[in-house]
Structure formats: structure tokens, C-alpha cells
Amino acid sequence: MYSVNYHRASSVADAAKLLKNGDAKLLSGGMTLIPAMKTRLAAPSDLVDVSRLKDLQGVKVSGKTVTIGAATTHYDVSTDEKLKKVCPALAHMASLIGDPAVRHKGTIGGSIANNDPAADYPAALLALGATIITNKREIAADKFFKGLFETALKEGEIVTAVSFTAPAKAAYQKFRNPASRYAIVGVFVSKGKDGVRAAVTGAGEDGVFRSNEVEAALAKSFDAAALDGLKVPAKGLMSDLHASAEYRANLIAVMAKRAVAAANA
């Protein structure tokens, strides 16, 4: 790792100020950033640690409205009893990230700001039609995820929370790489007052996306049988040593079907 200057922010405003130092980066759980720094894929001059800021932590549930602080760990999301009541799908999704030690450190804000094309949270937030709240504005998930490791976040902008309305039904299923635990394909489906949404991670060349094919089939009937024989085009999907685009296309249909079955169970 190259030399770096560490700062512990005392507030979100303080973090925004500290981010103006050189080539500074925000540090939350560090589960992606620190490994990237160790391999020198990332070499920030300064790190601004926001993981201990109390106002960025915790899950709040008010009626059907869920708000999760950006520095809330995957473990805390996966075990939150209020969340499990209104949106068990998201708690379950968080329990599938990495391994227990990674879940104790990694955070929802860090995951979505990084927007890894195989991360789980981007699919969940896109399928839940969530709103991403920053220190400057609110951004709809549909506008937030821009491509591989790209988001709508501007220079110096800090994710403070995410918020969504718990849907009537939702579930997430992923086909994991057995070594890295990242999704080769993960599909999050939800059925709420604005209809059906299905988001796919791990597969798209431009990162997370909504599957028109899956959504159209489920709009007719939110039932696993509605996806029988569904063909998802391989165009625009990734091919790498783990899976071809065609294999991923097939997995999207399979994972979507399992997710709908789980959502209806």
C-alpha cells in the first residue's frame, strides 16, 4: 500500500471539508477500498473515515418507510428485527454478502458508492425503487447507478442514507462465485404499489440493470410459472472466465424464477 493520510471525520460536514484534501477518498467499512489500496489499484492521498459517525448508522422503520444510514453494516441490516418484519428480502440479501467478518465491517453506503458490477445492494435498491440521500440532494436509484463503478455522485458528495417504501413482496436470489462469494448473477424482484421491478447484478456489461423481459412477464402475473420458457437476450451481458454471456442470460431467468417463488412463499 502506498503512503496515505488518515482522517476521522467528526461529522458529515467535516467529512465534506476533509475530502477537499489532495486526492482524498471516503473510507467506510473498507472491505473494497483497503484491498484495492493493498494491490495499488487505488492510491488515494488521504482517507476520510465516516464509519464511526453515529448519524450515518442504523435502520429506521416508520410504517412502510425504511431508512438505512449509509454507514450501517451488512450485519446490522441482516439482523434488524424491524426491517425483517417489513422487508425481509433486504435483510436476507445483506446476510448473503461476503462472509461474517466482511459483513461486520462492510456498509450499504460503501457498497452503492462503489457500484461494483457484481455487488448485491445495487440490485436491491434498483428493484426497490429506493432513493439515495446525499449531503446535497436525493437521487432515485434509477438515476444513481451509471455503469461499471460509476454513479451519479459528484465530487465531494457523500451518501448519508437510503430510503424506500417496503414492497408487498420481494426476494433476492443469487448464483455465487464459490470462491469470491460475489454474484455471477443475482436477481432482486419486488412487487409494490408501482408495479413489478426486477434488477440484475453480476451480469451486465454496464453494471446493474432492470430486466425488461422479466418485468414484462411478471407484470402479467407475479408467479414463477409466468417465467416458464422466458428467454433473456445475451446481448450486453458480460463474458469472463466465470461464465459466458449466454450462461448468464440463462441464469437471469433461473434466478428470477427462484426469487419470485421465494417472494410468494
Place this chain on the structure above:
Amino acid sequence: MSDVSLTVNGKRVSGSAEDRTLLVHFLREHLGLTGTHVGCDTSQCGACVVHVDGRAVKSCTMLAVQASGSTIVTIEGLADGAELHPVQAAFKEHHGLQCGFCTPGMIMTATDMIARHPEGLDEATVRAELEGNICRCTGYHNIVKAILAASETMAKGAKGKAKQAA
């Protein structure tokens, strides 16, 4: 350079370290606590697992300065003098190791796992919870056996203590 102050295994310690110093290196090289191992150095193998503020984390993926102010427990902090911690005793009893390199991380993960599952553990849960710890010798069977046995011993111990208290 930053000052790093920690409570490690019940003792307050402090030192000065480069900001890029990883917690595992601070523990091993500054504090001489070499029980915590570096296996893969890529947050996959779990040989470096320690408890930070009561939660199992991979100390190769955390800066020492990030941990400053925290309470740390390492493998050296588990035994009570000459008396092994129940998880250590179970690993010995069930031969949950061969070369021993992964063992400190396995035991720190196991103690955290048992604490998070007061309702008890079954084999499937133990195996799923061990996905962040790699052992290249044992095939995991005796590790799983040891954790299940320790979980039972500790549950009985807790009940015994509750009875005594009542």
C-alpha cells in the same frame, strides 16, 4: 504517522504507526502478538480474524489507525491463565487442526459465531458461518465438530452459572 491507542486483551496499549499500517501488522510487529496470522493477505482466508469491539473482523483489511480507540481481543486473550477457553479446549479435544496455521482465525471466528447464536448451532450453520475461513489441511470435519462441541459446553456453562445466580 498517527498515534494508535487500543485496549488489547484487556490491556491499554498505544504506539505510533504509519497510517497505512494494517491492524494485523500492528498487533504482530508493534505489540509482538504473533498468534494472529497473515495467510492470504486478501481478506479471504480468515487466518487474521480478531475481535474488534466485540465483532470478528479480518485484521489484514483494517488499518491500525482505523481501530484506534477500539477494544481488541486476539487469540492470546482467550485463555484464562493456564486454562484454555472452551473453544480452544474443544479444538484440542476434537483435533480440529493439523498444521495449525488457520487455527487462531478459526477459533476467533468460532467464539464470535457461538456468541451470535445463543440459541445453539447446527452443522449447516457452522459450515455456512465458516465461509470466510480457509483450512487447507483438515477438510473442516473436526473443526465443525469442535465448534459444535464448544457451543454445547458453553451453553451448559451459561445455564450452570444462571442456576448458581438464581
